[in-house]
Amino acid sequence: MKRSKYSDIKNIFIDSVDQENFVELDSTTYNYQVLEESLDKPLKMILLFGRPGTGKSMILNKLYHDLKNSREIHYFDAPILSEKEFLKRIYEGISSRKIPQNMRVNFDGLLKFCQSLRGKREIMFLLDECQLYSEALMEKIRLLSDTRVVKFVITLHKTENEELIAKEHFKTRIWEVIELKNATPEELNIYIKKKLLQKSFVEVSNMITKKDIKFIHTCTKGNFRETNKFLYTIFNIYEYYDMYKPEKIGGVKLSKKILEMAAIKIGYIDD
Amino acid sequence: MINTKELEKRWYRYKAKSLILVFSILVVLLILIYGGYYILYKLDLNISFGEQSKQTAVMDAKVDKESNETVTEEKRESDEVMLAPTIPIVDLESEKINDKKERRRVAEKKRVKSKEKLVKVKASTYLTAQELAVVNGSSLNSRETKKINLHGTSNNYMNIMKKKFEQNKNPREALLIAKAYYKAGNYENSEKWALKANNLDKKLDESWLIFASSQEKLGKQQEALKILIAYYRTSKSPKAKALIDKIKAKSI
Numbered sequence: 001m002k003r004s005k006y007s008d009i010k011n012i013f014i015d016s017v018d019q020e021n022f023v024e025l026d027s028t029t030y031n032y033q034v035l036e037e038s039l040d041k042p043l044k045m046i047l048l049f050g051r052p053g054t055g056k057s058m059i060l061n062k063l064y065h066d067l068k069n070s071r072e073i074h075y076f077d078a079p080i081l082s083e084k085e086f087l088k089r090i091y092e093g094i095s096s097r098k099i100p101q102n103m104r105v106n107f108d109g110l111l112k113f114c115q116s117l118r119g120k121r122e123i124m125f126l127l128d129e130c131q132l133y134s135e136a137l138m139e140k141i142r143l144l145s146d147t148r149v150v151k152f153v154i155t156l157h158k159t160e161n162e163e164l165i166a167k168e169h170f171k172t173r174i175w176e177v178i179e180l181k182n183a184t185p186e187e188l189n190i191y192i193k194k195k196l197l198q199k200s201f202v203e204v205s206n207m208i209t210k211k212d213i214k215f216i217h218t219c220t221k222g223n224f225r226e227t228n229k230f231l232y233t234i235f236n237i238y239e240y241y242d243m244y245k246p247e248k249i250g251g252v253k254l255s256k257k258i259l260e261m262a263a264i265k266i267g268y269i270d271d
Numbered sequence: 272m273i274n275t276k277e278l279e280k281r282w283y284r285y286k287a288k289s290l291i292l293v294f295s296i297l298v299v300l301l302i303l304i305y306g307g308y309y310i311l312y313k314l315d316l317n318i319s320f321g322e323q324s325k326q327t328a329v330m331d332a333k334v335d336k337e338s339n340e341t342v343t344e345e346k347r348e349s350d351e352v353m354l355a356p357t358i359p360i361v362d363l364e365s366e367k368i369n370d371k372k373e374r375r376r377v378a379e380k381k382r383v384k385s386k387e388k389l390v391k392v393k394a395s396t397y398l399t400a401q402e403l404a405v406v407n408g409s410s411l412n413s414r415e416t417k418k419i420n421l422h423g424t425s426n427n428y429m430n431i432m433k434k435k436f437e438q439n440k441n442p443r444e445a446l447l448i449a450k451a452y453y454k455a456g457n458y459e460n461s462e463k464w465a466l467k468a469n470n471l472d473k474k475l476d477e478s479w480l481i482f483a484s485s486q487e488k489l490g491k492q493q494e495a496l497k498i499l500i501a502y503y504r505t506s507k508s509p510k511a512k513a514l515i516d517k518i519k520a521k522s523i
Contacts, residue, residue, distance in 0.1 A: 236273045261282045265273070271281035271288070 004242040009204055010235035012195050013228040017061040017077070023194045025187045031178050032059055035153070038176040039067075039124065044145040049156040050180030053225030056155040059180070060126045063153070073124040079132040086137060090144070094123050107140060114147040123150050130154040182222035189213045191224065192231065212254050219268035233262040442471035442478070449481045458488040476508055483514060492522050 012021075022028075038046050048056050057077070064075035074093040080086040087105040092098060094114070099105065117123075130138070144150045158179070183191060192213070196205040220226035237258045241249045249255060263269045429451065436444040449464035462485035469478035479502045486495040496518055503511040 233273075237275060237278070240273050240275050257282060260285065261275070261278045264281050264285055265278055269285060271285040 004239045005201075005204075006235045006239035006242050008199070009196070009201055010232050010239060012199055012201075013232040013235065015225055015228045015232075017057045019058075019062045019065045021195070022058055022062045023191050023198075025183065025190055027181065027183070027187060028055055028059065031180060032062065034176070034178055035059065035063060038178075039071075039151070039153075041176070042148070043151060043176060044148065045142075045151070046153045046176045046178070047156060048153065048178050048180065049158050051158050051182065051223070053223040054180040054182060055224050056180055057128050058224075060128055060153065060155060064126055067124075071124060072121065073126065075126040075128075077128050079127070079129045081132065081134070083134070083137050083140070086133075087140070090125065090150070093125065094121075094150070111143060111147065114144060114149040117149045118147060121149060125150060125152050127152055127154045129157075131157050183217075183224065183227075184222060185213055185217040188217050188220075188222055188227060192216070192227065207252060207254050209253055212259060215259055215263075219263050219266075230262060230266060230268070233265050234258060237261055237265075440471060442468040442475055445471065446475060446478055446481065449478070449485075453481055453485060453488075458485040461485040462489065474506075476506070476510060479508075480510055480514055483518075487518055487521075492518055496522075 035046065035048070048059065050056055060075065061077070064073055067073050074089075076089065080089060084104050087107060087110055088099050091105045091110055091113070094117070127133075127141070133141070141152055141154075145152050189208075189210070192208060193205045196202075196208075216227060216230055220230055234254070238249060238255075241258070249258070260269065264271050429448065432444055432448050432451070435441075436448065445464050445468035449461045449468060452458070452464060453461035461481055465478050465482035465485060468475055469482060472478070479499065483495040483499045486492075486498070496515060499511050499515045499518070502508065503515060
């Protein structure tokens with residue numbers, strides 16, 4: 001069976017936090033630098049917040065991969081909702097020892113253990129999707145950060161409630177707050193084109209005009225996750241036409257019809 | 272793989288909706304523009320009609336009484352106008368009679384006019400009774416003064432007029448002297464005295480006319496015309512215009 005080039009193109013836009021897919025934009029590079037510099041300061045916690053799809057997980061993932069060989073760093077990409085499991089994973093991260101399934105970590109014991117390491121070690125934990133943690137667990141995270149042995153970089157979705165959590169629980173401990181925002185049309189243009197060029201799809205990159213970017217930005221509001229989803233759908237349709245009705249996708253520009261079809265498919269525009 | 276058939280159907284539906292939307296917006300816009308224009312036009316008409324009706328209402332009230340009378344007159348007039356071309360036969364006998372009547376009427380008018388002119392000439396005499404008495408050496412009460420011939424340019428008359436002019440410098444007197452010289456055919460003196468009168472009073476219509484006429488008589492038509500034209504531009508005097516035409520006609 002014939003394989004379309006659009007199959008590879010659409011896969012570029014599969015949403016993932018793989019550090020290989022990290023696209024350096026002015027804003028993301030700046031935020032990443034701020035985060036890196038913050039890690040060297042005598043902080044307790046760093047808060048990374050923004051709306052879903054603004055690249056928080058991506059930055060956290062990149063930070064982990066960049067620093068994992070030079071620092072003691074642990075990345076919890078999925079939230080651990082069980083307190084028992086969370087404390088166990090923290091202890092394992094600090095002690096580098098496996099705890100048997102039938103045993104649990106005593107929080108007071110963990111605190112004392114951390115205090116005993118003060119001035120000797122500095123262990124970093126990257127916690128994604130912290131809005132899912134319970135308040136009790138967040139309080140324990142706060143107490144652990146007070147030991148100054150464990151540093152936490154946490155991400156929160158920017159909603160009213162989550163901002164409240166940030167204010168109430170962490171305002172005295174959070175040293176650095178980094179807010180991630182949606183991309184502007186110009187940034188989105190660079191983002192899409194860099195992604196295509198990274199995989200050497202120069203021709204397809206040139207097919208995307210400013211007008212297309214404007215349309216994409218209007219639909220996705222500059223959200224990276226939404227943009228990935230949109231472009232995946234566009235090239236999915238292209239793939240179908242390429243395989244079954246190639247006469248419909250000729251030309252040096254992206255088909256407006258296909259763009260609109262993808263927007264209808266996702267629900268950006270109503271049919 | 273994506274189901275493009277279903278998606279295409281949805282896209283066509285979307286496009287149709289978009290077109291309908293664009294079309295509806297255009298129609299609404301057109302209606303608004305047309306409606307606005309119509310309302311404005313109507314409003315404008317109403318205002319002008321309103322003003323007109325107010326004016327005409329007042330006019331009508333005034334004219335209403337007259338209208339009954341004028342309508343009948345107009346009807347008569349219009350009847351004549353309408354009937355005139357419908358008569359193809361001309362009664363030659365009655366036309367001859369009408370012609371005779373008309374000629375008589377015109378002759379009568381001319382006679383009346385010439386009489387009026389004579390009366391006017393008499394009124395333009397400037398000499399007082401006392402002056403006349405001096406001229407003829409008779410008393411004021413004498414009945415014979417009426418028979419004295421005033422048209423003569425006797426030296427006595429000229430001397431008295433000149434003396435009088437020397438005393439009061441009245442432009443009217445200078446003009447009278449100019450006229451007397453002109454009538455006597457002494458155009459050089461008439462030109463000179465007309466100029467004197469004109470120097471004293473530029474608005475004195477006859478001073479210009481006598482001056483120009485004298486010049487014309489002395490063979491200076493072009494100069495006379497220039498002066499008269501210049502005077503006519505400022506005064507719009509019908510006499511000056513008539514004289515210009517006369518001199519022009521003569522020179523042609």
